[in-house]
Amino acid sequence: MRDMAATQLRDRVAGHTAARRGPFWTIPRRDALVGYLLISPQLAGSVLFVLLPLALVGWYSLQEWNVLAGTFDFVGGANYAKLLADPKMGEVLTSTTLFSIGLVVLNLALALLLAILLNQKLAGTTFFRTLFFSPVLVSLVAWTIVWQFLLQGDGGINGLLGAVGVDGPNWLRGDATALLSVVVVQVIKNVGLNMVLFLAALQGVPRQLYEAAELDGANAWVRFLRITVPLISPTILLTSIITVVGSLQVFAQIAVLTQGGPGMSTTVLVYYLYQQAFQFRHFGYGATLSVLLFLIVAALTLVQWRMRRKWVFHES
Template sequence: MTLTRTRGTTAGRRAVVSPYWTIRRRDNLVGYLFIGPQLVGSALFVLLPLGLVVWYSLHEWNVLAGTFEFTGGDNYAKLLDDPRLGEVLGGTAMFSVGLVVLNLSLALVLAILLNQRLRGTTFFRTVFFSPVVVSLVAWTIVWRFLLQADGGVNGLLGSVGIDGPNWLRGETAAMASVIVVQVLKNVGLNMVLFLAALQGVPSQLHEAARVDGAKAWTRFTRITVPLISPTILLTSIITVVGSLQVFAQIAVLTQGGPGLSTTVLVYYLYQQAFQFHHFGYGATLSVLLFAIVAALTLVQWRMRRKWVFHES
């Protein structure tokens, strides 16, 4: 500690000069050291690849010929003129809407049912959550066999006199099948999140509303839904982003067919880049996918103030 004398009327007063490494600065340094690895990882594995994708989208990269030519905005012009892109985006929207609505609705219903104090709820919680930890590819391969014309699903329907279709060869049936397979795979995750949120709702509020004569539906919409709305926001963002990134299910079940009926944007990107070797155009589709995901996430985040509890 360094002691100095002040001048003027306070000549006799001693002032203390604080050291450089104050408690606040030490705490800040510790904080930066903790987040440093995460920042480095984000820069190397998120920001750098994103920048490279944008750079590749401005080039035409032919791996077979070994050429890498700058084309400027040609790939983006090709994107606007692509006759199949509209159908692909339509299929992507249909898949995302169907998946998000069915997943969140079913997860909330299951969470409400399993939040009751009944025997066997622990067993059913395990049953519904277990597909989440199963290998995605293994899960999809099993369902591919079950959904064939002579598979287990049609065999079960045939036992009750129903002639089931070839689920993976009809345009409507194929899209519905992919959505259902994906919902059954991941609904357990959202169910657990909803279940945790429901268990955090104070029972006193429901008891007070019941005493005041509020019906079950009124208590659910006026008490339960507002209190679990932060979890609804979280699960909706996770599910929307996940629905736009689906690939393995499409590749294993339908390969994008029949036609383009189940070709979503990620699978179309894969086809252009790794099957047709149009890496520049594939990178352009990646930029489009990133823009869509970012825009939808931003819209959901901005709208939270209108319906999420404690955010108004």
């Protein structure tokens, strides 16, 4: 009898405890489970295709991997020491810097200019918006091959220059023109994307602000600096980050147009990484260059993000 009473007492206490706790599958818990299930594919993709490859690249940078010999030896920081002593790294970083600066400045300036022009209420703006955006949709390799033929010594560009009496150079084989040619080809290919982003931002600027500034005597340049630039500064930040990161990842254009030449004038960091890893079979050193590229991209993105409070509207 005593055991039965004790059992009933325990059951009664457990029942009261469960009643106080309530059901386990409450509405918030069910909503949380649904949320986790919805983000799980994206989370799994990020882990498998972003975080895991990053970790593997870091691990490979500590190895000497010879695919032909079938060896995979741990060398510690030897690849990083090789990076610091690489005599070609100065030229590679110089080419990368010049290419990125030229691409970012020309792309953003031209995109903003086109967006301002196409934001006017004039006939034919829809046609020109489509015209300038259409290269974004063209296959990158096809676009680059076409420009390779146009920029040759006897190509279409020099044919047009010859028609007006100008003797054009072989654009892709000159030290002074090869890098500029690649930059221009890339700018024309992708300027339409930033143009559309700027155009959307410009259309969100209230017209009343321009009208009030005009009544106060502000000219077009002052209205642009004091109204347009501050109000579209979030879009400027977005496009600058996208363009800077994209400029450091350009590979196909270099591979098709110049193969890094003449000399090292167009050998940017991504193409040098490709050469070391897949042409010379130095996979460990190639992974080390990948780590360097990642650090550069991360540092530039972080700097731009930190500086946003000083010039981006609504971020102060």
